Amino acid sequence: MIIFKDFESFNEYVGLKKPIDNDIDIGYYDSINMRSQSEPVKADFYRISIKMDYTDKTLAVPKPITAIFFSSPEMLNGWNVEPNYTGMYVQLSKKIIEENRFLFKTYLDYGQHEALYLTESEVEEISTLFGLMYKYYKSEKQDFGVLLSYINVLISVVEAFYNRQFSTNPKQYNRIVMDFQQSLKDYYNQPVNQLPNVQYFADQLGLTPNYLGDIIKHFTNKSALENIHEFVIKKAKELLEKNNSMNNTQVAYELGFEYPNYFSKFFKKQVNLTPKEFREQIKSNNFY
Known part of the structure; x- marks a missing residue:
């Protein structure tokens, strides 16, 4: 060649x-x-x-x-x-x-x-x-x-x-969006040792990160990374609410965070509450 x-x-x-x-x-x-x-x-x-x-x-x-x-x-x-x-x-x-x-x-x-x-x-x-x-x-x-x-x-x-x-031709690209969203759901159906990232999903779908990101941004009005962060927060809330036996460090590792303090900062930035404050709010709402 x-x-x-x-x-x-x-x-x-x-x-x-x-x-x-x-x-x-x-x-x-x-x-x-x-x-x-x-x-x-x-x-x-x-x-x-x-x-x-x-x-x-x-x-x-x-x-x-x-x-x-x-x-x-x-x-x-x-x-x-x-x-x-x-x-x-x-x-x-x-x-x-x-x-x-x-x-x-x-x-x-x-x-x-x-x-x-x-x-x-x-x-x-x-x-x-x-x-x-x-x-x-x-x-x-x-x-x-x-x-x-x-x-x-x-x-x-x-x-x-x-x-x-x-x-x-939205039908062609909607398939990519749906496959991306399904891959997000599948990610935590297995043990993980790192946070999901755009490169991972691009590799899963056989696409380049830029191409995948542009399609996701066009059809969801959010970047691929924003979609990933939203999903991670959704999973974090589920774990914090439904698994009282897990402390914040265990939740962080379960989600793929390398450092628990980074999980706390990430959660606070996205939710405007620390994981501890979120749990306390859930308990308070349930009490009333």
């Missing part, structure tokens, strides 16, 4: 123009002169590809699509496509991503799950934005601040489009 460490070697392999920078590469596709078929390869950088009338011949029912694709390091990419699509691409080094992580949100690992399918008006909007970005890039002013601002706008537009896509 070939691993491409830089834009130049990858572009030469695919049939794209030589990059003019080692950290940001922007260009248009010329599919007639590009490699239309390849075994899986890896590119050790990030790619955002906007492809119009793109037909993947490996699909059971090949049909032209217009979509944005995301690729990140460690992803395998092989292709067998019709050489008649158009579009544009942005390639970003790992260095640029790490130095500007706050700009790029979560979409760069979406390539493992789903493309972003574009409507005609969205294609027009993306094309206009890309044209401005490409013009500035070709001027060779080398002002990364301006280029990154353009890319940030592109990512913000992508966020709006993904929200539209999530809302268009």
Whole structure:
């Protein structure tokens, strides 16, 4: 398997123009002169590809699509496509991503799950934005601040489009939400030695944490971590109320807290009562 460490070697392999920078590469596709078929390869950088009338011949029912694709390091990419699509691409080094992580949100690992399918008006909007970005890039002013601002706008537009896509086909994503909620319930059906976290549930569902988190946030209006914390508090209240023989330390360990004092602080933050105060309130309510 070939691993491409830089834009130049990858572009030469695919049939794209030589990059003019080692950290940001922007260009248009010329599919007639590009490699239309390849075994899986890896590119050790990030790619955002906007492809119009793109037909993947490996699909059971090949049909032209217009979509944005995301690729990140460690992803395998092989292709067998019709050489008649158009579009544009942005390639970003790992260095640029790490130095500007706050700009790029979560979409760069979406390539493992789903493309972003574009409507005609969205294609027009993306094309206009890309044209401005490409013009500035070709001027060779080398002002990364301006280029990154353009890319940030592109990512913000992508966020709006993904929200539209999530809302268009809720049945597909509701399954993920339900599986996440069921996994939460199943978590404490076994002995645990740590608190549940987003990475654990993402692994259970075969998704990346960012992708899972964005879907959960879109459909529940709360982050995946907020959902987890709510469930932990629910379990904590059940144990504190129904298991009088368990002291606070035992409850903390039962829930997966490593340190009992952290459980007390966590509970106080979420409920505005300490575990002891919560139990006293329950006793008082029961008395009356």
